[in-house]
Amino acid sequence: MAEESDVAAWAVESVPDSDELYRRVHKNHFKPDRTIRPGAFRDSNLSTDWAKYSSADDARNRARTPDDNAVVKMAVNEVRRIPDQTVEHSPLPCNRAHTEVVGKKSEEVRVLLRRISTLVIPLGDM
């Protein structure tokens, strides 16, 4: 079986509402009380990993420094209920799970994305 990195392009799939996304959160996006800051959800094309093709550990281990990152999960149907946000599978040659939450990240959107996020891998010691 070919390694993922050997594959030039993965087919783009539609992401079902019933699925989940993983998002890495760097330690600098945590408050002193260890809750996540809304700044963790700023990118217009917010990178996540689709749980169909990635575990939470996989998502964390793709970071340059995995120990400096936590992982949250978000339900796709809840993301789609947030104003002006779409969920688009955008696989990379090295990461079939790569999926983006596309749309302007206003203050409202960032608050709501933070609210629907559940920590699945916490940070180590900060």
Next chain:
Amino acid sequence: MTRTANAHWCSSSRDAPPQNWLEECHENIDLGCRSGGDEVSDTWFWNAPPAEADYSLLRTTLDARQPLPTALRHISEVIENSRTILQLQDDWDEAGALPISEQTWRRATEFLSRYVERVWDTSGDALDAPDIAPVPDGSIDLHWDSPTYEMLINIPSDARRAAGFYGDDRDRISIKGHFDPQSVNEGLLQWLRKAT
């Protein structure tokens, strides 16, 4: 279904909004719901010119010569502690984040100081301290997060751009919009009084 409305106060005069303006706004939201519309777009915006009073920087971290009311010490502490975000280097989130400039930090903390003092001077209430946080685009977030309300204000790195805000009561009442952080927006101030 949760409904959201822009809740700004609009007036061509310098008169401040009435004390119950938010309640009046809520009534309009209810009317909108009863009329069957899914979206409520009633908008008020209070465009008052800058107040004549000089809301100087908080009598705290930024001018230690002035005595600070004990009730506001928690604000000065959070401002002082937030200086650490100025030490963040390029790529501080391993995803290309920009550093935070001294100018942006100063505008964010001056804004906070101005509003804290305004609330203190007019009501004797002390705002809760927000989290002062770096954002990957070089802007700064002020975030209040409590069981009964949440408010996020973003001070952009470009001083020519308006600041953005969003707040809600975790139920059906919310407020959002943009404003000039150099002046006092009475509508936003009314909402921030929740944070006391």
